[in-house]
Amino acid sequence: MTRTVPPPTQPPEPDGPRQVSKFEYNLLRILKFLVGHFPADQGLQLVRTATTKPECISVGAVDLVKDVLSKALVLFLTRAGGWRNDKYLRNNTPASGRVWGRIPLDERTLEFSRPVLDFLFWLTAEKVHETKQAWDAAPKALTPTDELFFALAFDAMRSDPDVLAMLRRKDTFSRNPFCWLTAPQDVADPEATKPQAPDFTPMFGGLRAVLLECLQTHLTHRWIRSERDKGQLGDWKRMRHQGNAEFVALRDFLKAAEAARRADLARFVLRTNAAVLQSDLTPVFWTGGLQGSGPQRLADRLETQRAALAFPRQMETLEVWQERARYVGYFDDDYQASQMWKADWEAVNGDRVAARARAAVEMLEPLRGPIAGQPATGTGTPGGENPEGSSG
């Protein structure tokens, strides 16, 4: 059932374009850049430039900021997957339709809070890469919409290494679960040996779950691209960092999804694996770009190679879900949810994908010998040269 309400009445627009100051003009351009409606090179240039901050901004500028925020995020979510006639769980029962058909309006209302405007002020008034003002927002003070906005902002700016280094130090980004789902390798501290992902539990309730539903296709496309790009990564240290961050993020995310019984929100993990593992792949698909012989210690080389396969390693968890779903009976509470998961699994031929993922992961493992009577396929020393004949 679709619920619609008439749009709130707006005050009449003034004739002609609104007049804004230079600061307001830059702020609006930065905002448009952050939501993907302004060229990235010019946007980053603005972020690296400081504009003198006024005492306050005009009502007209505030209206324009509100207008951009409300329209851009709705447009983003609709394009990301909200428009799709899909099926997701609501109260443990499948509900189908587009997001505005499945979810009542009051449960999908986007609300922004003060930190968003503070952030825009900071971005406009400071040179972000050499800022003097330590802006940050407490993660608990952010609304789900704020978190999504900051994840989009992070994504828009992460291509600039100086700006990225500055943003990564802020809790607004480093503890933002949306950032960890979209770009864990960039949000994780590169100096940390064991990356710490934020708590994903709140992602599976309320508005955050609705946002995740909309983002499924978007996340699938991003992760497919990321997995395919891994084969081009030449730096061993970077590969290890990226793999470790991805592994931690996905492991914690799947654990939270399982606890919340929202396997449907982990579809992107299944679909990404299905898209990547369309044929039998060797680990070279992921590690083929690594330059040189790598770290001296075999343990470090093996760790890096294992990290590179962080995504296919998640299939092990999904296989457990599938196994459990097979045993859910008609009279059990989770029957409909498990039927939906099984349908998702079968739609991508999950058994075959899981077998391929397992094979790729096991190829890296040392001491996995051939079965008696069969020729050996590997040397058993994973730190050596990568096996040949890979599609990577």
Added chain:
Amino acid sequence: MSRAYRITVKESETRNLKAGDEICTELEILEILPPEDMATLLKEELKKRGFEEQDDGTMVRKDGELTVKIDPCSGEVSVKAETEETVNQEAKREATGFNDVGPNEKNLREKVKDQLKQDLDKKFDQEQSRLQGKATEALEKHLQDLQPEISEVVNQVTRDALKQKAQQIGTVKEISEDAESGSLTIKVEV
């Protein structure tokens, strides 16, 4: 009149260098029998191959500088290579000073000593790297030797487990094994 002088400083140091490398993995043990029974079979097979049981239940075998440790319960295997060497290094530096300009002899000597210390550190780093390479090489070589043995262990445990399972199902009438193909046929009368 300015007079030049030359000082020579020589330092030597002995350090005990250690290097190690380790890989951890898991054995592919099929769950033919309950885990504790599979662990017992694995333990017995490892004992036959020179592994010794430790207080924590793990099985350990030392092959020179290499240690193979297997946890029969979880199937975790760790192979560790450790090497140790006492290395003596010497470094020598010369410096020229002047009696009227530049640093005095004491300062010059201290400066040269600092440089010598850096030289020695560099030399020890190179030695450490060489030792690390030695440990890693030993580990890689040992893994190649160990792989067939571990495969044999796993196959033997699987065979033994299948035989026990067959006995649990009914009366074993015939067992035929082909070592070349690795096939095992058990005829059971239920």
